[in-house]
Amino acid sequence: MGDTQAYLKPVDNAIILAAGFGSRFVPLTYDTPKGLLEVHGKPMLERQIEQLIEAGITDIVIVIGYMKEAFEYLVDAYGVKLIYNPDYATKNNLESLRLAAPYLKNSYVLMADNWIERSPFNAHESHSWFSCLRFDGPTDEWCIESDESGRITSIEIGGADALAIVGPAFFDEAFSNRFKELMDEYARCPDADDFYWEQVLKDHIDELVMYVNDQTGNVHEFECLEELRAYDVSYATDSRNEVMRFIADSFGVEESAITDIFPLKEGVTNNSFHFALGSDEYVLRVPGIGTDKQIDRRSEKLVYDSIAPLGISDEVVRFDAETGIKITRYWHDVRSADPFDDRDLEISMQQIKKVHELAIEIPHRFDIARMIADYYALAESAHAIRFRDIEETNRKVRRLFALKKRVEVPEILCHGDYAHINILMLPDGEGRVIDWEFAGMGDPIMDVAMYAIFAELDKERIDLALRLYVGDEPTENEWTRHYLYVALGGFLWCMWAEYKQALGQEFGEYPMTMYRYTKDFYRELEKRGAFEGISDTWDPFGIQSE
Structure with a gap:
């Protein structure tokens, strides 16, 4: 890599982005932020923190948003700093990293919801790098090309049989200084709310020097519960989630039979998601925060019972008047x-x-x-x-x-x-x-x-x-x-x-x-x-x- 290895830079700190909801991991993320979901008995975020500390990185900043209180224990457990992103529900992770910009120096930047088997972290680094994973066949990930030295030369969304940027990155101080300037520019764009921080890197890859750090097989990003089940088989029988247990008990099945889970709506009153049992498809409605003070679920059930024979509404399969959880059949098209x-x-x-x-x-x-x-x-x-x-x-x-x-x-x-x-x-x-x-x-x-x-x-x-x-x-x-x-x-x-x-x-x-x-x-x-x-x-x- 030429003169990029001329000297090692001491790593100043790490910034972990943990503000998002994790919609693709419903219903688990209704009561646990995705980064705090356990893999092999350890929350993903905690494993990253411990790997950083083992490498001598003790100055750790975590940007939080959704279920922010769930992260407070980390201050006592690991001495981390917490930064609250009030716009976590309406803005993408560029805003989270921008809030942590004062801490960006020679810094690791991580996502809270990655599981890393062997630590890639060190007390010193020679150059900026991004963890990359190899994907066989078509993928929607952010795929990269690099030159002979390993420097990333282009980033495209989607590709096939390619390396893609997934997992932690390291910013050296020169990279951080320029990146902070660019983040401020992007924050003023009309569509800034939708940007990932990787968009800035993609658009300015010619001037932002970033190298490949191939972590294929070491860094894991779970897109859904079924992917997590494949890695940690304990989730096949026990997802540690009351809603999943409710479904299993309602149909008399093991949790492993519940598949094809994806969110349908994050509403102002309720949240809902799709799931399947074999060829049968359903929608589960979970009441939102505070609705127990606003809505009488027993009265709601009575209404559904009254109109059920008329064929004017959705087909209710199970309604729990105590919790307000409702399962209905899923309609296509x-x-x-x-x-x-x-x-x-x-x-x-x-x-x-x-x-x-x-x-x-x-x-x-x-x-x-x-x-x-x-x-x-x-x-x-x-x-x-x-x-x-x-x-x-x-x-x-x-x-x-x-x-x-x-x-x-x-x-x-x-x-x-x-x-x-x-x-x-x-x-x-x-x-x-x-x-x-x-x-x-x-x-x-x-x-x-x-x-x-x-x-x-x-x-x-x-x-x-x-x-x-x-x-x-x-x-x-x-x-x-x-x-x-x-x-x-x-x-x-x-x-x-x-x-x-x-x-x-x-x-x-x-x-x-x-x-x-x-x-x-x-x-x-x-x-x-x-x-x-x-x-x-x-x-x-x-x-x-x-």
Whole structure:
């Protein structure tokens, strides 16, 4: 390698990136960060830390994000430093490395979720290098070419029968200094959120001197549970995960029979993933953080039991009312309804109208006053409500509830969470309504309004939704109820999101958008004279039902 070996550089430290969720490893990563999953009895991250310490590298920085508290014990166990990346859910690992930029000198850079058999680390290094693994046949990895000295000359995403960059890297100080400059430049790019730090290396490989360190057979990156099972056979019978045990117990099988696991949705209320047992395919829904305080899973199960014979929803195979875990059959070639497509919007409106026309009765109500009161109290106790005009908006909400009592109609079973993502469009053009966790007795037009605000429709399309539901020009009473539930629904989901944000889940502009629906459609009702003779003395925030 020529003069790159002229002298050895003492390694200053190591930076380990551990912020990500590890979506391809669901359901294990629902309760354990991927880097802390055990391989042969040792968490992958701990093994790397111990290998670094054995090489004399004791200054170790770990960038954390998802389930950040799970890493705190490492401070006492190994003397590491922790850096929190608050944007771990919305930005890729370039942002994590950029947060650790002040520590980049002669530094190792590692991913927490690699398993390394024999340590490649040393107290001194002569040049920058990247661990590379050989892949036989086609691969989607970041494949490299190198010259006779071993210097990487190009990086391409995807290839065949090639070396690819996987695992730890070493940055010498000159490399680090230039790389920090480039990271700052990339952070200002419009699409910076999507970048891996390797993108910077790929784009600037001509000036960033990096050599191949072939670690084939030594460094392991597990893409899914089945790959981990192949390496650590203990996972075939015991994945150390309650959800996997739930599936095995539900079907009376060993965990090894559960295959083809991949995530479907990381939602605001629930997470879900696909799995297979032989030729049968299923979806498992896991309730999200904090939903035990918000959703009565026994009531949800009752709704599913009530509508099961009607063939209007997903096919439930197992529902555990204690945990809220639900298993349904998986449908191929389905998609969510597109609320901005007129035909999909019409199908969505007519499908929920079919449900309403059945006039199903259940004991549970969709008590929007109780829900607003509860979510408001939760958000307020968490000091999460930051709208400066909240007291004035509360006055408007009180008048909205008084209006609701004036125009209320006989209640029937409503979905309560009627969003376009909860309408599956089948290949034959039929729709199926899923996720009935907020269902209860209520005003049917509430479902139309909820659909509109979940899709963040403008007023023109909000009006179209009601027309398609009614099938004719709505009456004044129907317009009033529609705008009323757009306004109340906006406030309900704004408070819900504020509370969820206090738990650490980020919603971006969503709370503001919902809050704006409350104020804008209050104004629309004012224009129509809907509040004539109505006071604002009734208080839904007394934690009372209507």
